[in-house]
Amino acid sequence: MxxxxxxxxxxxxxxxxxxxxxxxxxxxxxxEDEIDRINSGDLDxxxxxRLKRLLERKSRLIKQFGIIRPAADSSD
Numbered sequence: 012m013x014x015x016x017x018x019x020x021x022x023x024x025x026x027x028x029x030x031x032x033x034x035x036x037x038x039x040x041x042x043e044d045e046i047d048r049i050n051s052g053d054l055d056x057x058x059x060x061r062l063k064r065l066l067e068r069k070s071r072l073i074k075q076f077g078i079i080r081p082a083a084d085s086s087d
Contacts, residue, residue, distance in 0.1 A: 035076045042069045 042065050049062050 032076070035072060039069055039072055042072075 046062060046065050046069075049058050049065070052058065054062070
């Protein structure tokens with residue numbers, strides 16, 4: 012009984028960890044998409060400030076979650 016409970020807790024913790032990793036990766040992808048949208052238009056002062064903040068947020072997330080991103084020249 013205790014062994015089964017511990018296995019269930021471990022499984023739940025692993026699933027939660029995978030979800031957090033997936034969510035952080037997905038969030039970074041959303042930030043990159045917004046960066047691309049901003050870069051495709053005219054860069055007024057507000058757009059430049061927004062771009063700077065997004066790049067800083069992306070950098071913080073990568074450091075916080077230890078995410079390894081593909082090279083800039085990859086097809087991803």
